[in-house]
Amino acid sequence: MKKLIWLFALSLALVSCKNETKTIETEVEAESVAEDLAYASFGMEINDADALETDRMMEHYKGLKAGDTVNAKMRGKIVDVCSKKGCWMTLDAGNDETIMVRFKDYGFFMPLNAEGEVVVNGLAFVTETSVDELRHYAEDAGKSKEEIEAITEPKFEYRFEADGVLLQQ
Structure with a gap:
């Protein structure tokens, strides 16, 4: 049971880190497009x-x-x-x-x-x-x-x- 909880916690940590990286990349792309058109x-x-x-x-x-x-x-x-x-x-x-x-x-x-x-x-x-x-x-x-x-x-x-x-x- 303890192994199952650890596996679940590790999976959750990996998934949440992965989503955060995508969000940051998207925000950087949106800012660079807005700067091109003043x-x-x-x-x-x-x-x-x-x-x-x-x-x-x-x-x-x-x-x-x-x-x-x-x-x-x-x-x-x-x-x-x-x-x-x-x-x-x-x-x-x-x-x-x-x-x-x-x-x-x-x-x-x-x-x-x-x-x-x-x-x-x-x-x-x-x-x-x-x-x-x-x-x-x-x-x-x-x-x-x-x-x-x-x-x-x-x-x-x-x-x-x-x-x-x-x-x-």
């Missing part, structure tokens, strides 16, 4: 899980009509930021197209020198932008007077109203 957060707190790549998001945009909206989270590369306040930015959509991102209720702004990769969360939609609004955006972007005056037709645009943004550092 973001500055703006607006609502979001994460980068399940963010669509730009080409995948463009498939959703192609199916939208004016007035349609889609809740989405996407990853993209900044092309331009409003040079006056950081109240909008454009993302590269590929094929010489861009996505205009504005921020919900002007609740937050991007740094004027923001560049690189971002993750945006919010509503995706399509719209036709008036000549006056296009000229306003061109002026905010610091375009020349000739470039601003060259805008003479409204433009069909891909838009995004972000409630949260992660800027990769």
Whole structure:
């Protein structure tokens, strides 16, 4: 009977030591992954899980009509930021197209020198932008007077109203 108790105690000790080692290894792996992705957060707190790549998001945009909206989270590369306040930015959509991102209720702004990769969360939609609004955006972007005056037709645009943004550092 004493041998059986000793055998049981020894088995229990071995099993508990083995599980503790696995837990430590898992925690170390999780910490190293989190350190690889450092973001500055703006607006609502979001994460980068399940963010669509730009080409995948463009498939959703192609199916939208004016007035349609889609809740989405996407990853993209900044092309331009409003040079006056950081109240909008454009993302590269590929094929010489861009996505205009504005921020919900002007609740937050991007740094004027923001560049690189971002993750945006919010509503995706399509719209036709008036000549006056296009000229306003061109002026905010610091375009020349000739470039601003060259805008003479409204433009069909891909838009995004972000409630949260992660800027990769």
